[in-house]
Amino acid sequence: RIVYVNGDYLPEEEAKVSVFDRGFLMADAVYEVTSVLDGKLLDFEGHAARLARSLSELDMQAPVGHEELLEIHRELVKRNDLVDGMIYLQVTRGNPGDRDFVFPDPETTRPTLVLFTQSKPGMADAPMSKTGAKIISIEDIRWGRRDIKTVQLLYPSMGKMAAKKAGCDDAWLIEDGFVTEGTSNNAYIVKGGRIITRDLSHDILHGITRAAVLRFAREAQMEVVERPFTIAEAKEADEAFTTSASAFVMPVVEIDGVTLGDGKPGPIAKRLREIYLEESR
Numbered sequence: 163r164i165v166y167v168n169g170d171y172l173p174e175e176e177a178k179v180s181v182f183d184r185g186f187l188m189a190d191a192v193y194e195v196t197s198v199l200d201g202k203l204l205d206f207e208g209h210a211a212r213l214a215r216s217l218s219e220l221d222m223q224a225p226v227g228h229e230e231l232l233e234i235h236r237e238l239v240k241r242n243d244l245v246d247g248m249i250y251l252q253v254t255r256g257n258p259g260d261r262d263f264v265f266p267d268p269e270t271t272r273p274t275l276v277l278f279t280q281s282k283p284g285m286a287d288a289p290m291s292k293t294g295a296k297i298i299s300i301e302d303i304r305w306g307r308r309d310i311k312t313v314q315l316l317y318p319s320m321g322k323m324a325a326k327k328a329g330c331d332d333a334w335l336i337e338d339g340f341v342t343e344g345t346s347n348n349a350y351i352v353k354g355g356r357i358i359t360r361d362l363s364h365d366i367l368h369g370i371t372r373a374a375v376l377r378f379a380r381e382a383q384m385e386v387v388e389r390p391f392t393i394a395e396a397k398e399a400d401e402a403f404t405t406s407a408s409a410f411v412m413p414v415v416e417i418d419g420v421t422l423g424d425g426k427p428g429p430i431a432k433r434l435r436e437i438y439l440e441e442s443r
């Protein structure tokens with residue numbers, strides 16, 4: 163596999179980042195995941211715009227311009243013959259040459275930019291999209307700026323491990339009884355034909371897939387309500403689902419052992435998945 167590091171395309175064994183890089187020492191870094199279907203990038207513009215926002219919220223410099231970023235994405239797809247899968251991108255505040263809590267001077271310390279591809283053949287037909295996901299709920303103890311896509315993913319990893327241990331697929335995060343989002347996706351319920359999902363704030367990541375799916379839902383005359391919902395309300399919903407760049411629209415069929423509807427992916431989740439895949443390809 164060919165990966166990109168600070169201007170170079172290298173075999174993955176030859177790619178290097180310093181041990182003093184702040185991404186490694188401080189999780190002082192942001193990332194993006196962009197899907198590729200049939201060799202085509204999905205919603206590059208959305209991911210690039212969110213990256214710019216994450217960087218600016220953290221006073222981090224953009225390592226390259228917009229056109230160059232698109233060129234790097236395309237070049238990696240080409241060099242790795244990527245058909246279905248994703249591109250992972252990470253920007254760190256760079257390597258100041260020592261460990262220090264204080265941000266280095268941006269004049270002397272340049273950001274680190276790393277990108278690599280991950281192949282996922284047939285990802286649009288993932289088996290779980292047919293059966294639906296089983297979810298557990300856990301307390302949301304992450305920091306208060308979840309709208310910035312930082313690489314602080316230890317707690318989400320722990321959530322996935324807790325789900326796995328419980329024989330489930332993923333976890334939803336709960337704050338004051340309300341669902342914030344999934345470990346790596348946005349969360350939705352459907353009640354009486356109405357799609358309900360938490361409104362945008364610092365509490366959740368502003369999903370690029372979320373924006374597209376809500377737009378498609380409204381265009382298809384579906385009713386969308388953006389407001390927080392409780393985990394109790396979710397367990398009584400007709401259906402539920404999540405959205406993310408890597409899993410698109412994923413139906414949820416069980417929450418904390420409670421089966422939703424008939425235990426199969428719901429009609430609205432299935433329809434939105436179809437529309438999303440049709441429209442983005």
Ligand code: PDD
Pocket residue numbers: 195343344345346347348366367368369370371372405406407408
């Ligand atoms: N995760 N919420 C969280 C906490 C996320 O980590 C993600 C994405 C989303 C969905 O955002 P988007 O639709 O832009 O992918 C919501 C990526 C896919 C990941 O960490 O792999």
